[in-house]
Amino acid sequence: MRRFDLAPDYGRLAGALRDPASLERLSASEFSRAMDAAQDARLLGWFVAQIDTGRIPQHAPPWLGDRVATARTLAAEYERSVRWEIDRLQRAFLGSGVTWVLLKGAGYVAAGLEPGRGRRVADIDILVPEDDLPRTEALLHGAGWEFGELDPYDTRYYREWMHEIPPMVHRERRSVVDVHHAILPRTSRLKPSSARLFERAVPAGAELRVLAPAHMVLHGAAHLFHDGEIAGAIRDVVDLDQLLRRFGREESFWPDLAREAAALGLTRPAYYALRYAREWFGTPVPDAVIEESARWAPPAPLRRLMDALVRRTIPGGGSMSQVAAYTLYVRSHWLRMPPLQVARHLARKSLRRYRPTP
Amino acid sequence: MARADDPGHFDIAIVSSGGVRRVWRRQANLVINGARPFLPLPADIAGAMFEWAMNWCVGNRALAWVSVHAAVVERHGRALILSAESGAGKSTLCAALALAGWRLFSDEFALVDPSTLTVAPLPRPVSLKEASIEVIGRRAPDAVFSREGIDIEHHRFVHMRPPSDSVARAAQTAAPRWIVFPRYVAGRAPTTIAPLFKAHALMRLVDQSFNYNNLGSSGFTTVADLVRRSECYVLEYGDLDDALAALDSMTAV
Numbered sequence A: 001m002r003r004f005d006l007a008p009d010y011g012r013l014a015g016a017l018r019d020p021a022s023l024e025r026l027s028a029s030e031f032s033r034a035m036d037a038a039q040d041a042r043l044l045g046w047f048v049a050q051i052d053t054g055r056i057p058q059h060a061p062p063w064l065g066d067r068v069a070t071a072r073t074l075a076a077e078y079e080r081s082v083r084w085e086i087d088r089l090q091r092a093f094l095g096s097g098v099t100w101v102l103l104k105g106a107g108y109v110a111a112g113l114e115p116g117r118g119r120r121v122a123d124i125d126i127l128v129p130e131d132d133l134p135r136t137e138a139l140l141h142g143a144g145w146e147f148g149e150l151d152p153y154d155t156r157y158y159r160e161w162m163h164e165i166p167p168m169v170h171r172e173r174r175s176v177v178d179v180h181h182a183i184l185p186r187t188s189r190l191k192p193s194s195a196r197l198f199e200r201a202v203p204a205g206a207e208l209r210v211l212a213p214a215h216m217v218l219h220g221a222a223h224l225f226h227d228g229e230i231a232g233a234i235r236d237v238v239d240l241d242q243l244l245r246r247f248g249r250e251e252s253f254w255p256d257l258a259r260e261a262a263a264l265g266l267t268r269p270a271y272y273a274l275r276y277a278r279e280w281f282g283t284p285v286p287d288a289v290i291e292e293s294a295r296w297a298p299p300a301p302l303r304r305l306m307d308a309l310v311r312r313t314i315p316g317g318g319s320m321s322q323v324a325a326y327t328l329y330v331r332s333h334w335l336r337m338p339p340l341q342v343a344r345h346l347a348r349k350s351l352r353r354y355r356p357t358p
Numbered sequence B: 001m002a003r004a005d006d007p008g009h010f011d012i013a014i015v016s017s018g019g020v021r022r023v024w025r026r027q028a029n030l031v032i033n034g035a036r037p038f039l040p041l042p043a044d045i046a047g048a049m050f051e052w053a054m055n056w057c058v059g060n061r062a063l064a065w066v067s068v069h070a071a072v073v074e075r076h077g078r079a080l081i082l083s084a085e086s087g088a089g090k091s092t093l094c095a096a097l098a099l100a101g102w103r104l105f106s107d108e109f110a111l112v113d114p115s116t117l118t119v120a121p122l123p124r125p126v127s128l129k130e131a132s133i134e135v136i137g138r139r140a141p142d143a144v145f146s147r148e149g150i151d152i153e154h155h156r157f158v159h160m161r162p163p164s165d166s167v168a169r170a171a172q173t174a175a176p177r178w179i180v181f182p183r184y185v186a187g188r189a190p191t192t193i194a195p196l197f198k199a200h201a202l203m204r205l206v207d208q209s210f211n212y213n214n215l216g217s218s219g220f221t222t223v224a225d226l227v228r229r230s231e232c233y234v235l236e237y238g239d240l241d242d243a244l245a246a247l248d249s250m251t252a253v
Helices: A010-018 A020-025 A028-040 A044-052 A062-093 A104-110 A130-142 A152-161 A194-200 A213-227 A234-247 A253-264 A267-281 A287-294 A300-313 A321-336 A339-352 B043-060 B090-099 B131-139 B164-168 B198-207 B217-229 B240-250
Strands: A101-103 A123-127 A145-147 A168-170 A176-180 A202-205 A208-210 B012-016 B027-032 B066-075 B078-083 B103-106 B109-112 B126-129 B156-160 B175-184 B192-195 B231-237
Touching (some): A010 A020, A010 A028, A010 A044, A010 A234, A010 A267, A028 A044, A028 A062, A044 A062, A062 A104, A062 A130, A062 A208, A101 A104, A104 A123, A104 A208, A104 A213, A123 A194, A130 A145, A130 A168, A213 A267, A234 A267, A253 A287, A267 A300, B012 B043, B043 B109, B066 B090, B066 B217, B090 B103, B090 B175, B090 B240, B103 B164, B109 B217, B126 B131, B131 B156, B175 B198, B175 B217, B175 B240, B192 B240, B198 B217, B231 B240
Parallel strands (some): A101 A208, A123 A176, B175 B231
Antiparallel strands (some): A145 A168, A202 A208, B066 B109, B126 B156, B192 B231
């Protein structure tokens, strides 16, 4: 049927992520479908960066030029709006003495790292010491961020179990800030030390910090392979690949990564990060690090299961990909909560989907 | 715009929702460049959805241009931009000018290219509402009109086919010379056309722009350069012929 021809082409996007030069060999139509996929996967900034280095079909028709101009403008707008929110946060915290660290997307933008280019950030994630949560809430409230309406279950979910407080939404700009006091939930089996993250955080502007390079990679890995939903997470693996390539140029990075993975108890997610980044994108990792990371691997049967699940959720993963995605989704909850709590929470969430939203 | 089997600026499709729901209530989904950014709506308004989708795309996803809510016509290579909110008589004026020898660019969008400051045509059917249907119908017995419909705000509307010359020359851009902010005031006499401060014209265009916020500094410099190069006026009229005469003398060579 015709309409499937018009669908975003995730296969070609995945191909381009492995081999960016392949973009030049696409027809204008194939190229624009790959660009639609990049937009959908929040990789438009990466895609535009490729165009800027000349990776675009030759003899592009005028309509493709207009689509590219639109993509370039959107990517610039995404990044500009993140920078504006960061600026507003700096103003909110200025002189307060609260140590706050920008995490993930907004952190990459603030640090000028490649994954921050043209980045679309839905929620700004920040990390503050747990003792400073009340003050942080007050400072953000004073700057216009408010809690939405929450039922008692939601409040309990966040306050007792999670590593973040309920999202705060700006009353005028509708921007969302997620305030964390740890990088994994309270109920999670892994409990990386937030104090260690603060100690090593690096400046990225006035009274503004981002995680140290090794911690940035480990947080990405923990988020992807321990806490989050792996399905549709191609963006997160691209982040890891780009961070590893950039930080890996410094020799001191690799010993740091190994030491910090052990110190934070995040060796298993680190193992998966190195394994899948190498497998998907051929991320260069020194042999010695590969050897060391083998000790972080899960037992062979579990590793094979994980390989099978993760490979099925990548673009073009086949008909089993939905089942695999749900299995990984349940797994992420299994890891973040005790078993009975998982069962109750997921039951509640799936029931809620059938309730009319107000 | 282009046919579905030949890719173009946008690929828009309307597809029916699957699942059990369709048995008692058919729903239509908008698919724009392969994504479904909106919730499905009842299938019987699929036609209006299609027009709305085209407008959404041009307003929000045609960022190669600054898009302004305006009618645009052209004569002797010089474009006239008529910018106003809905209900100010923009489409009626535009249809009347198109029937009086001006080339129709659009009754809805002024698409300004930031690098050349020219306006790109988008000749689509002109949408006429309520009394305008009869006003324009009397002037153009030969023009082709759609069947009358009722829009979502319960207004009668028809679409007028754009002149074939406008469609044939859809790729020919033009430089704007005049920017007019029209306002229809029932019973108003006489018709007045008065110069407008350029700073005010700038603010009004920004206010009527769909994508100004997307474009960053290029949006500002484009609109600023546009008003700097154009003559800017406010037109208040109660009679269509008077308004046409006023525009005619204003734009006389």
